[in-house]
Amino acid sequence: MTLREPQGRRARAVGWGALGVLLILVAWEVYKFLGPAEGFVVGAISGQTGSGVMLLPRTNDRAMPHIWDMVARLFQSTSGGDTPPLIVPVVTAALTTLGIAAVGWLIGVTVGALLGLVMQRWRLAEWGLLPWIVVSQTVPLIAFAPLIASIGSQVDRAGTIPWPQWLSVAIIASYLAFFPVAVGVLRGLEAPDRIHLDLMRTYAAGYWATLFRLRLPAAVPHLLPALRLAAANAVVGAVVAEVSIGMRGGIGRMLIQLAGQGSSDPAAPWGPTFGSIALGLVAAGSVALIGVGLKNYRRGEAAA
Numbered sequence: 122m123t124l125r126e127p128q129g130r131r132a133r134a135v136g137w138g139a140l141g142v143l144l145i146l147v148a149w150e151v152y153k154f155l156g157p158a159e160g161f162v163v164g165a166i167s168g169q170t171g172s173g174v175m176l177l178p179r180t181n182d183r184a185m186p187h188i189w190d191m192v193a194r195l196f197q198s199t200s201g202g203d204t205p206p207l208i209v210p211v212v213t214a215a216l217t218t219l220g221i222a223a224v225g226w227l228i229g230v231t232v233g234a235l236l237g238l239v240m241q242r243w244r245l246a247e248w249g250l251l252p253w254i255v256v257s258q259t260v261p262l263i264a265f266a267p268l269i270a271s272i273g274s275q276v277d278r279a280g281t282i283p284w285p286q287w288l289s290v291a292i293i294a295s296y297l298a299f300f301p302v303a304v305g306v307l308r309g310l311e312a313p314d315r316i317h318l319d320l321m322r323t324y325a326a327g328y329w330a331t332l333f334r335l336r337l338p339a340a341v342p343h344l345l346p347a348l349r350l351a352a353a354n355a356v357v358g359a360v361v362a363e364v365s366i367g368m369r370g371g372i373g374r375m376l377i378q379l380a381g382q383g384s385s386d387p388a389a390p391w392g393p394t395f396g397s398i399a400l401g402l403v404a405a406g407s408v409a410l411i412g413v414g415l416k417n418y419r420r421g422e423a424a425a
Contacts, residue, residue, distance in 0.1 A: 237306025309340025
């Protein structure tokens with residue numbers, strides 16, 4: 122394989138990604154142009170607002186602003202007067218959430234990696250832990266977040282350990298981040314072929330030598346996609362947690378605040394929405410930089 126082949130593959134991947142985004146933007150504007158202004162409702166009862174089932178969303182400017190209006194709103198005053206453009210508080214809030222999500226990602230990666238190591242080392246641990254790890258992801262985050270916030274506030278009031286509100290958000294973000302890492306580490310450490318494991322035994326290599334010289338290098342193609350998915354999950358968890366516990370300063374709280382102004386300023390809520398999307402891309406892209414130093418171990422990399 123020549124050096125140009127992976128470069129060409131990356132260029133095609135970027136091109137297809139850009140084309141996908143462009144198609145979404147085009148589909149948005151096409152539907153806004155062709156769709157019904159008040160949507161299409163089935164089973165509506167005359168004189169009763171909100172009755173029936175809406176099959177097609179509304180396309181009026183209040184419910185579905187033009188894309189160029191959303192972009193232009195980013196560079197307009199946040200709330201009139203001398204307030205800065207909307208993009209300034211969006212970036213500030215996004216950076217706050219990104220920092221909290223990074224802490225949650227680190228916690229999730231640490232916990233997930235330890236769980237994966239334990240499950241790979243002892244089969245009984247895998248049988249006992251893996252079903253619960255899978256079941257844990259079915260717990261609604263919006264119900265789990267207030268519980269963590271309540272525990273954190275009690276610990277903080279006790280005075281033994283300081284527990285700022287952002288730490289609760291980071292713990293909640295780690296709850297979503299640890300799952301793909303645990304599964305990725307488990308599958309990656311089990312990836313070496315039997316013949317390679319037998320070869321290490323003929324060299325009288327112990328568990329730790331086999332782990333560092335064979336299992337961990339073989340786990341890289343499984344681990345990198347898991348780390349990228351964990352980064353995106355940490356961002357989602359941080360945003361949802363900020364909304365659930367009412368933490369100020371982050372992009373989640375800003376989403377709620379501007380959504381309340383949607384009727385009078387329909388393009389404004391899309392500012393923090395774009396910020397949340399950018400957060401996920403930055404988080405996943407930052408983790409992708411780890412793969413640059415591990416390019417020699419990425420043959421047959423698994424899909425995220």
